[in-house]
Amino acid sequence: MKEFIREQILTVRKQSPLVHSITNYVVMNNTANALLAVGASPIMAHAHSEMADMVKIVGALVINIGTLDEYWVKSMELAIGQANTLGKPWILDPVGAGATPYRDEVLKQLLELKPTIIRGNASEIMALARKNAGPTKGVDSTEESAAAVEAARYLQQEFGSVVCVSGAVDIIVGKDTTILLSNGHPLMAKVTGMGCTATALIGAFAAANPTDPFCATVSAMALLGIAGEKAAKLSNGPGSMQVNILDQLYQLTDEAVASLIKLEETHV
Numbered sequence: 465m466k467e468f469i470r471e472q473i474l475t476v477r478k479q480s481p482l483v484h485s486i487t488n489y490v491v492m493n494n495t496a497n498a499l500l501a502v503g504a505s506p507i508m509a510h511a512h513s514e515m516a517d518m519v520k521i522v523g524a525l526v527i528n529i530g531t532l533d534e535y536w537v538k539s540m541e542l543a544i545g546q547a548n549t550l551g552k553p554w555i556l557d558p559v560g561a562g563a564t565p566y567r568d569e570v571l572k573q574l575l576e577l578k579p580t581i582i583r584g585n586a587s588e589i590m591a592l593a594r595k596n597a598g599p600t601k602g603v604d605s606t607e608e609s610a611a612a613v614e615a616a617r618y619l620q621q622e623f624g625s626v627v628c629v630s631g632a633v634d635i636i637v638g639k640d641t642t643i644l645l646s647n648g649h650p651l652m653a654k655v656t657g658m659g660c661t662a663t664a665l666i667g668a669f670a671a672a673n674p675t676d677p678f679c680a681t682v683s684a685m686a687l688l689g690i691a692g693e694k695a696a697k698l699s700n701g702p703g704s705m706q707v708n709i710l711d712q713l714y715q716l717t718d719e720a721v722a723s724l725i726k727l728e729e730t731h732v
């Protein structure tokens with residue numbers, strides 16, 4: 465796995481895949497910068513009239529419901545329809561799942577379109593699976609990632625998606641393998657859009673490796689976690705952390721990632 469992650473980091477830098485995001489107003493700028501920092505190329509677009517054409521030219525599609533509305537949901541359905549027709553990977557970030565009935569209804573419809581990969585925090589994954597979801601705090605989690613493993617497994621089996629539950633430990637659930645990544649730093653949760661950045665980076669890695677969405681997800685989460693660890697050492701608080709993570713995503717070598725990764729693998 466370590467060798468694969470190294471190779472993936474280099475492939476993203478070499479291929480510079482184009483990633484289409486329909487994402488939220490809060491994070492657009494930062495996720496575009498994160499994609500550039502890892503060597504990928506971002507495009508944010510949501511006009512109905514260009515969805516089918518846009519998806520034709522990209523390597524992966526990221527669907528993030530953070531600031532959804534009725535127009536954007538239609539954009540998402542058009543883009544996902546085209547991604548599915550063309551067999552391109554698409555990644556769902558269920559931001560704020562469980563916060564309102566509208567969000568949950570939209571997510572139910574999007575799930576039926578079978579995301580290649582789902583990435584959310586524990587509260588979001590539990591709400592998405594409608595399993596033991598506790599009180600919601602909007603976009604932030606009230607649970608640790610381990611609490612959402614059962615929900616992640618259910619989503620994996622029901623929709624065939626790779627499911628990543630992020631948190632202090634990132635848990636990536638595939639068909640018969642689960643990987644735990646213990647990299648990262650608590651300061652990451654104090655920067656808005658860090659989860660959205662994770663999802664966008666998964667988009668870049670899935671575009672570069674469309675036949676293995678599980679390993680693509682592990683690679684993206686490992687790179688971000690290690691970038692977060694290194695950035696935290698250089699930061700005085702959330703402000704400098706936001707900038708330093710971009711620098712670390714840009715500077716980290718594949719060797720450094722392989723040597724710093726804290727990975728545990730289980731087969732179920």
Ligand SMILES: Nc1ncnc2c1ncn2[C@@H]1O[C@H](COP(=O)(O)OP(=O)(O)O)[C@@H](O)[C@H]1O
Binds near residue numbers: 585586
């Ligand atoms: N307490 C923590 N310790 C280490 N890494 C963390 C912690 N909280 C979040 N992260 C990291 O921050 C990134 C975003 O995860 P998370 O905060 O769960 O997403 P979201 O912003 O969607 O709630 C992930 O890479 C995750 O590993």
Ligand SMILES: Cc1ncsc1CCOP(=O)(O)O
Binds near residue numbers: 660
């Ligand atoms: C604060 C906020 N409100 C709507 S979307 C958004 C950003 C959420 O980003 P993340 O889930 O990555 O923290």
Ligand SMILES: [Mg+2]
Binds near residue numbers: 559584659
């Ligand atoms: Mg989030």
